[in-house]
Amino acid sequence: MTTTMGSAAATGVPGILGRARDLVQPALRKAVARLDESSRAQSAYHLGWTDRDGVPAAGNGGKAVRSALAVVSAQAAGAAVETGVPGAVAVELVHNFSLVHDDLMDGDTERRHRATVWSLWGAPxxxxxxxAMLALALEVVLDSGSPHTVPAARLLTETTRRLIEGQALDIAFEERDDVAVAECVAMAGGKTGALLSASAAIGAVLAGAGQEVVSALTVFGEEIGLAFQLVDDVLGIWGDPAVTGKPVYSDLHAGKKSLPVTYATTHGGAPGRELAEWLAAPEPSDEAELARVAALVAAAGGREWAVAEAAHRLAAAEQALAPIPAGPRADLIDIARFIVHREA
Amino acid sequence: MTTTMGSAAATGVPGILGRARDLVQPALRKAVARLDESSRAQSAYHLGWTDRDGVPAAGNGGKAVRSALAVVSAQAAGAAVETGVPGAVAVELVHNFSLVHDDLMDGDTERRHRATVWSLWGAPxxxxxxxAMLALALEVVLDSGSPHTVPAARLLTETTRRLIEGQALDIAFEERDDVAVAECVAMAGGKTGALLSASAAIGAVLAGAGQEVVSALTVFGEEIGLAFQLVDDVLGIWGDPAVTGKPVYSDLHAGKKSLPVTYATTHGGAPGRELAEWLAAPEPSDEAELARVAALVAAAGGREWAVAEAAHRLAAAEQALAPIPAGPRADLIDIARFIVHREA
Structure with missing residues (x-):
């Protein structure tokens, strides 16, 4: 049976995401069940399916926008949504592999208002x-039965390399005082653009789509990745902790060279220079001090630039979809706007 | 041009390993060159190609028995050694991915007489x-151009899952006082058997070999993996630090439930019980105390059992090769004996 995304009862993005989740969740759970006992329990907890004691939790495991992109991606190539499901499972697994490792690397003890895996079970x-999640992601695509398994799996390994490169740059930037906006954009492209791009393209790749369709989806995903990161960076400074699940001013507290901060230090005149001096020798900061620094980022134009740049990237993403049929194109645009127009 | 393993000037195992290294090294270096700057530098150091400052080192990068198994594996299926090269590169990368992560998980600061990656560059x-090495391993096989890429890549993901399961069991056993020999064998099967088994089979899988040949090679590799682990565990207690590169009695110092230790505590009468009591409440131990504990393992029959069991496993490995043509069979047996008959 072929399910058509966007045609059932619920409308708009909640409908698209809900139907994608219904389609992908059983396959994701089946895949995770293959893992060794310890990785399985921790993955189920991390994905929001259980509490730390393994008791099933009420949550539905997050918005799963990457899954939704992957199944709509198959439709964009004229295939059934089911064709995209192994790709959807794989991108969710790659995403969550990177979150579990990133939380450990960054020493974060909370994610989505819950204790992180390493903080509960230890670093090893x-x-x-x-x-285990990374290897499983590849395995799910290899088991897809699609005649286009090899390019789809290849897309995942290349994406993983870019993810890692982005994270390595992020770590390297912590030690540097001279990061340029272009370098920061390249880093964000790796950390966020690569996997959203792969999510938007993998369904079409599994469906054997032509180069024009795959390229359109790749560019679309890359651009919404950058738009997402710009918005995320704004939220990392000015977002409501109750919504973001992170402490107020968390990115400033960590001294992150995020996109708005980097714009501010390199294009922001006097307040930008004051910000750069603070970043070069940050002192233990209370909330009042961090509020002052956040005001410097805004005064230097960092917030305004990031919000405008996110809008440009979103527009570029939508334009890239010209070769995609109207139905899936509308769904992709809805998902893109949903990702970018969060509480920024 | 087709190179035939075992027919050139150098004879015996040094000849087989040397020719495999000559064949595989360029492909391995080309693959590592694809990694991001940071992963590339650390991989080159870890593989022994450079020192910590990136200066080329004189070493040839280790024995590379897994590479040798993979290329002879292709010959075992009647194919050219070249067919096995992407598999050889992949198993080396999976092996080294697991070493880099294991060193961090175990907190080991030295490997092969050199500082470990995490101890030089930090945990993140x-x-x-x-x-990056894990993703690259899959990528190399996906790029092989073989019509049998999917089963070969699938073998790698399953092997990685087993490796992880073995390591997870190893960690879990540290907290337990009741590990049975069968559990310990299952753990060693994951940690060591899985990847040697994959190494011995992947060339044949890439060559499209039939089930009988693939099964024979799989069993062969699994058995030499266990034989290797038994010998390694004996060396971890009684090996010469100058040869093993580890401190004397290192496994006892770490309280490892290795195979000889587990046999001793579960089958070793009075000395075995004394050993179990010591393991349950290990005190800070000087070398004299560790020598006394090592003597308990031997008195409980742990050393003798491990050496005999390694010989049984080696014999079973050789028997499994009955369906393999005489030439590659002889090479595989030579490699197996070389792996198992170290300084035990």
Missing amino acids: SAILTGD | SAILTGD
Whole structure:
């Protein structure tokens, strides 16, 4: 049976995401069930399916926008949504592998208002669980039965390399005082653009789509990745902790060279220079001090630039979809706007 | 041009390993060159190609028995050794991904008489470098151009899952006082058997070999993996630090439930019980105390059992090769004996 995304009862993005989740969740759970006992328990917890004691949780495991992109991606190539499901499972697993490892690397003890895997089970277990999710992502695509399995799996390995490169740059930037906006954009392209791009393209790749369709989806995903990161960076400074699940001013507290901060230090005149000096020698900061620094980023134009740049990227993403049929194109645009127009 | 393993000037195992290394090294270096700057530098160091400052080193990068198994595996299926090269590169990368992560998980600061990656570049970098090697391993096989790419890549993902399961069990056993020999064998099967088994089979899989040949090679590799682990565990207690590169009695110092230790505590009468009591409440131990504990393992029959069991496993490995043509069979047996008959 072929399910058509966007045609059932619920309308708009909640409908698209809900139907994608209904389609992808059983396959994702089946895949995770293959893991060793320890990785399985930690993955189920991380994905929001259980509490830390393994008791099933009420949550539905997050918005799963990457899954939704992957199944709509198959439709964009004229195939059934089911064709995109192994790709959807794989991109969710790659995403969550990177989150489990990133939380450990960054020393974050909370994610989505819950204790992180490493903080509950220790660093060695978190390393293994992430490794297991990465290998499983590839395995799910290899088991897809699609005649286009090899290019789809190849897309995942290349995406993983870009993810890792983005994270490595992020770590390297912490030690540097001279990061340029272009370098920061390249880093964000790796950390966020690569996987959203792969999510938007993998369904079409599994469906054997032509180069024009795959390229359109690739560019679309890359651009919404950058738009997402710009918005995320704004939220990392000015977002409501109750919504973001992170402490107020968390990115400033961590001294992150995020996109708005980098724009501010390199294009922001006097307040930008004051910000750069603070970043070069940050002192232990209370909330009042961090509020002052956040005001410097805004005064230097960092917030305004990031919001405008996110809008440009979103427009570019939508334009890239010209070769895609109207139905899936509308769904992709809805998902893109949903990702970018969060609480920024 | 087709190179035939075992027919050139150098004879015996050094000849087989040397020719495999000559064949595989260029492809391995080309693959590693694809990684991001940080992962590339750390991988080159870890593989022994450079020192910590990136200066080329004189070493040839280790024995590379897994590479040798993979290329002879292709010959075992009647194919050219070249057919096995992408598989050889992949198993080396999976092996080294697991070493980089294991060193971090175990907190080991030295490997092969050199500082470990995490001890030089920090835990976050070591996590990323290992992740990058794992993704690259799959990528190399996906790029092989073989019509049998999917089953070969699938063998790697399953092997990685077993590796992770073995490591997770190893960690879990540290907290337990009741590990049975069968559990310990299952753990060793994951940690060591899985990847040697994949190494011995992947060339044949890439060559499209039939089930009988693939099964024979799989069993062969699994058995030499266990034989290797038994010998390694004996060396971990009684090996010469100058040869093993580890401190004397290192596994006892770490309280490892290795195979000889587990046999001793579960089958070793009075000395075995004394050993179990010591393991349950290990005190800070000087070398004299560790020598006394090592003597308990031997008195409980742990050393003798491990050496005999390694010989049984080696014999079973050789028997499994009955369906393999005489030439590659002889090479595989030579490699197996070389792996198992180290300085035990």
